[in-house]
Amino acid sequence: MSGxxxxxxxxxxxxxxxxxxxxxxxxxxxxTVQEAMAYSLLGGGKRIRAVLCLAFCRLCGGTVEEAMxxxxxxxxxxxxxxxxxxxxxxxxxxxxxxxxxxxIRYGEAIAVLAGDGLLTxxxxxxxxxxxxGKYPPQRVVKAAAELAQAIGTGxxxxxxVIDIQHxxxxxxGDELNILHSLKTGALIxxxxxxxxxxxxxxxxxxxxADQYAKDLGLxxxxxxxxxxxTSTEEALGKPIDSDQENxxxxxxxxxxxxRSRQIVxxxxxxxxxxxxxxxxxxxxxxxxxxRLAQRDR
Amino acid sequence: MSGxxxxxxxxxxxxxxxxxxxxxxxxxxxxTVQEAMAYSLLGGGKRIRAVLCLAFCRLCGGTVEEAMxxxxxxxxxxxxxxxxxxxxxxxxxxxxxxxxxxxIRYGEAIAVLAGDGLLTxxxxxxxxxxxxGKYPPQRVVKAAAELAQAIGTGxxxxxxVIDIQHxxxxxxGDELNILHSLKTGALIxxxxxxxxxxxxxxxxxxxxADQYAKDLGLxxxxxxxxxxxTSTEEALGKPIDSDQENxxxxxxxxxxxxRSRQIVxxxxxxxxxxxxxxxxxxxxxxxxxxRLAQRDR
Numbered sequence: 239m240s241g242x243x244x245x246x247x248x249x250x251x252x253x254x255x256x257x258x259x260x261x262x263x264x265x266x267x268x269x270t271v272q273e274a275m276a277y278s279l280l281g282g283g284k285r286i287r288a289v290l291c292l293a294f295c296r297l298c299g300g301t302v303e304e305a306m307x308x309x310x311x312x313x314x315x316x317x318x319x320x321x322x323x324x325x326x327x328x329x330x331x332x333x334x335x336x337x338x339x340x341x342i343r344y345g346e347a348i349a350v351l352a353g354d355g356l357l358t359x360x361x362x363x364x365x366x367x368x369x370x371g372k373y374p375p376q377r378v379v380k381a382a383a384e385l386a387q388a389i390g391t392g393x394x395x396x397x398x399v400i401d402i403q404h405x406x407x408x409x410x411g412d413e414l415n416i417l418h419s420l421k422t423g424a425l426i427x428x429x430x431x432x433x434x435x436x437x438x439x440x441x442x443x444x445x446x447a448d449q450y451a452k453d454l455g456l457x458x459x460x461x462x463x464x465x466x467x468t469s470t471e472e473a474l475g476k477p478i479d480s481d482q483e484n485x486x487x488x489x490x491x492x493x494x495x496x497r498s499r500q501i502v503x504x505x506x507x508x509x510x511x512x513x514x515x516x517x518x519x520x521x522x523x524x525x526x527x528x529r530l531a532q533r534d535r
Numbered sequence: 536m537s538g539x540x541x542x543x544x545x546x547x548x549x550x551x552x553x554x555x556x557x558x559x560x561x562x563x564x565x566x567t568v569q570e571a572m573a574y575s576l577l578g579g580g581k582r583i584r585a586v587l588c589l590a591f592c593r594l595c596g597g598t599v600e601e602a603m604x605x606x607x608x609x610x611x612x613x614x615x616x617x618x619x620x621x622x623x624x625x626x627x628x629x630x631x632x633x634x635x636x637x638x639i640r641y642g643e644a645i646a647v648l649a650g651d652g653l654l655t656x657x658x659x660x661x662x663x664x665x666x667x668g669k670y671p672p673q674r675v676v677k678a679a680a681e682l683a684q685a686i687g688t689g690x691x692x693x694x695x696v697i698d699i700q701h702x703x704x705x706x707x708g709d710e711l712n713i714l715h716s717l718k719t720g721a722l723i724x725x726x727x728x729x730x731x732x733x734x735x736x737x738x739x740x741x742x743x744a745d746q747y748a749k750d751l752g753l754x755x756x757x758x759x760x761x762x763x764x765t766s767t768e769e770a771l772g773k774p775i776d777s778d779q780e781n782x783x784x785x786x787x788x789x790x791x792x793x794r795s796r797q798i799v800x801x802x803x804x805x806x807x808x809x810x811x812x813x814x815x816x817x818x819x820x821x822x823x824x825x826r827l828a829q830r831d832r
Contacts, residue, residue: 267713268693270700275688322651327643346624347699350647354619355688357651361658362683368676375672379665382679386659391572391652396565402644403567416564 242525246289252302253288253309260310260363274344274352275359279317282335286458286530287312287425291433293526294447297518300437304372308381308436311363312429315385318356319394319425321349328402360385373436381432388428397421409487418459419452426455439517446512450523453509457502457531463488464498465533506531539822543586549599550585550606557607557660571641571649572656576614579632583755583827584609584722588730590823591744594815597734601669605678605733608660609726612682615653616691616722618646625699657682670733678729685725694718706784715756716749723752736814743809747820750806754799754828760785761795762830803828 261276262268288309295305324331324339325346332342341349364382367373387393397420400413409417430451434444467490489498509527513519558573559565585606592602621628621636622643629639638646661679664670684690694717697710706714727748731741764787786795806824810816 262688265689265693267697267700267710268688271688271692271696322647325644325647327647347622348696350619350622350624351692351696354650354654355692357654358683358687358692361679362687365676365680365683368673368680375676376665379662379672379676379679382658382676383662383665386655386662390655390659391559391565391568392562395568395648395652395655396562399568399645399648400564403564413564 240525242522242529245522246526249289249292249302250285252292252306253285253313256306257310257313260307260314260359262359270344271348271351271355274340274348275317275355277343278321278334278340278352279314279356281337283313283316285313287316287429289526290426290429290451290454291436293522294430294433294439294518295437296433297520297523298434298437298439298443299517300433305433305436307363307367308432309429311360311385312425312432314356314360314363315389316425318353318360319389319398321353321356323398325349328398357389374438377435377438380435384428384432384435388424393420393424393428394422397424404487411492414487414489414492415456418456422459423452423455426458427451443517446516446518449512450509450518450527453505453512454527454530457505457509457527460489460498460502460505461531461533463490464495464502466490467495502531537822539819539826542819543823546586546589546599547582549589549603550582550610553603554607554610557604557611557656559656567641567645568648568652571637571645572614572652574640575618575631575637575649576611576653578634580610580613582610584613584726586823587723587726587748587751588733590819591727591730591736591815592734593730594817594820595731595734595736595740596814597730602730602733604660604664605729606726608657608682609722609729611653611657611660612686613722615650615657616686616695618650618653620695622646625695654686671735674732674735678732681725681728681732685721690717690721690725691719694721701784708789711784711786711789712753715753719756720749720752723755724748740814743813743815746809747806747815747824750802750809751824751827754802754806754824757786757795757799757802758828758830760787761792761799763787764792799828 257280258276261279262272265272291309291312292302292305296302320334321340323329324334325341331339333339337343340352344352361382364385365378368375368378389395391399397417400417401421404413404417427448430447431444434447439447466488489501493501506527510524513523554577555573558576559569562569588606588609589599589602593599617631618637620626621631622638628636630636637649641649658679661682662675665672665675686692688696694714697714698718701710701714724745727744728741731744736744763785786798790798803824807821810820
């Protein structure tokens with residue numbers, strides 16, 4: 239395993255070990271919803287948001303331990319967004335990470351409530367750190383405020399609204415950029431920013447982390463679109479413009495495969511440039527951008 | 536209008552005037568969800584949670600202005616809970632306050648997202664007060680943490696889970712108490728507590744406010760059950776045990792009308808006792824408990 243792979247795995251394992259401890263337990267009458275929350279939160283995932291939070295906290299002089307509750311809270315919020323996105327009234331997805339999605343396994347009512355529960359638990363997990371006495375209150379409140387700003391109608395929820403309203407409708411390149419920057423970009427940026435905030439980083443460092451995460455998030459999303467096509471091509475022999483025929487506009491349908499790959503390369507270079515020469519100038523971040531953004535090779 | 540009525544109306548009007556200003560505006564692509572949020576948040580309601588927050592802040596030496604963003608945030612969270620409770624997969628209610636419920640008016644997808652949006656905006660509205668520089672950060676973080684604890688699976692969401700899992704199933708008196716204390720009680724208690732926290736009240740005062748609100752919340756809920764029956768009796772001539780025939784257990788079906796009214800009177804006395812002789816000893820609170828809890832007379 240490469241140095242990068244080893245480091246990522248270390249972060250990943252630490253997150254997997256910590257996550258269950260933040261889940262509510264033992265309240266008999268509410269057992270079902272708590273099971274559904276655990277099912278979706280602990281059901282796999284790359285933990286990119288948590289890893290970004292841990293990595294940025296460490297690079298800014300903090301520790302993995304300090305950042306961990308905030309990293310886990312970010313994964314809770316991500317899990318909530320997936321549960322609600324999968325609902326029949328939204329994307330109507332029966333499968334998530336190869337398993338029945340939450341509403342298939344637990345029914346729609348419990349799935350809605352499990353999503354609500356994970357969103358609330360994300361805030362609670364961050365805010366409760368105040369009572370540990372280990373954090374300056376300013377850092378806790380700023381981290382939670384970053385989260386709230388990133389996932390409201392000006393962030394993640396807004397992105398989901400744009401997404402469902404453009405099903406089977408044309409979308410321009412500018413609108414697609416806004417959609418991605420809100421639906422996935424905002425929480426990824428918040429993950430990096432919160433890591434910095436917990437370590438007490440100054441504003442100029444937070445701005446660099448933000449730029450890096452902004453580029454990484456968009457590159458990641460475009461690559462997801464490309465993987466959708468290239469894996470379809472290989473697996474099903476479909477033409478690369480099948481998404482377009484299905485009414486879904488992506489970077490690939492708008493710009494084509496080659497130009498999209500070029501955009502991804504440019505974003506990775508821009509991400510690298512953002513951290514170069516700063517305290518964030520670290521091989522782990524360079525390689526993370528490179529690996530996550532170029533998974534279709 | 537009585538002194539109480541005038542004071543309540545003053546708080547109520549201040550909340551109605553302030554609420555629209557906290558709603559997100561002007562993001563064209565997300566317009567629909569923002570409209571749905573406004574539709575549900577500004578669509579009436581007694582504003583009891585907001586009024587409790589304002590009243591307790593003032594009695595603890597704070598101002599209405601200081602408490603206002605927190606009071607409005609509590610109403611956002613209450614509105615979110617109503618939107619999600621009304622969904623077809625939950626209580627499937629087409630009407631709310633005499634108007635089409637959010638999912639009837641905007642569709643299910645937008646209703647789920649409007650609920651998510653109001654929940655998130657509740658936290659954002661509280662947490663953003665940090666940036667005004669007008670509050671000690673500790674108070675902001677404690678207020679938001681109170682909110683999170685009150686509305687998670689150990690609070691409001693837990694109550695809704697118990698509620699939907701006991702439809703057409705028997706429920707014991709103890710379980711009904713837990714259901715009410717979680718589903719409506721937790722947020723009402725948090726409203727009073729947060730008012731005190733914003734004013735910087737000491738823990739013993741917060742504990743008195745909490746006891747008052749706990750009694751008030753349960754008395755309010757029992758009276759709601761009674762109103763359901765008495766208004767049905769008068770309007771439709773149904774027997775008082777119609778709820779029982781419909782499979783819904785309430786205080787009235789468990790204890791009967793007279794004993795339930797006795798319990799309400801005892802709760803109001805207990806609420807009064809909690810604040811007697813403290814800084815919270817104020818005619819407004821005595822009358823609020825009395826009026827809200829005895830609406831069926």
